[in-house]
Amino acid sequence: MAIIVDKVQKRKDIAISCKELFFQNGIKDLTISEVAKTAGVGKGTIYEYFKNKEDIVFEIVNILLHDHNIKKSQRIESLITTKDKIKEFFSIFYNAEDVELRQLYKEFISISLTNPDKEMIEFQSKCSHDYFSWFENIIQEGIDRGELALNSKDLARGLFVVGEGVFISCVVTDTLQNVKHEIDKFIDALFEFIEVKR
Secondary structure, eight states: OOOOOOHHHHHHHHHHHTHHHHHHHHHHHOOHHHHHHHHTSOHHHHHHHOSSHHHHHHHHHHHHHHHHHHHHHHHHHHOOSHHHHHHHHHGGGTOGGGHHHHHHHHHHHHHHHHSOOHHHHHHHHHHHHHHHHHHHHHHHHHHHTTSBOGGGGGGHHHHHHHHHHHHHHHHHOSSOOOHHHHHHHHHHHHHHHHBOOO
């Protein structure tokens, strides 16, 4: 009797089995041979499930993001104010549990700036779009509850970019030492203008 292989699960298993290898070597230095060895499969099997090493990294990121988004959504839903929800949304840039995602993000930024690849840009664009939509929804819910001024959503893109910018600035310079403090300070100041006074 033939063994039925769940190809979706096998793809995930291969990607996750080499997650640590990726974190040790980065995208540029990751080789298909190392991935195959770490996953305990032949190189041919790797190419049966993935187009290239970037495809493996995309799968790792997708798995990590899926798990992250479930936890993040639960934490955001448990909070009451829009300000606290937005601060929690940006906690990916400084909290202890998202270290791996930040490392991936830095890796992606580095490659995108030095060697832009169509697939990488498309992947990052989709991720950015999905996260921005989620962020906009948080602000819209605050408007709908009468917590934020009606035009608050007009500031969503700027606020979203500021969060990323503070993180990137902390990574590439020594001008900002505390990402959480800088983001919280900016959000607190912004909310002085957009929060409806009761």
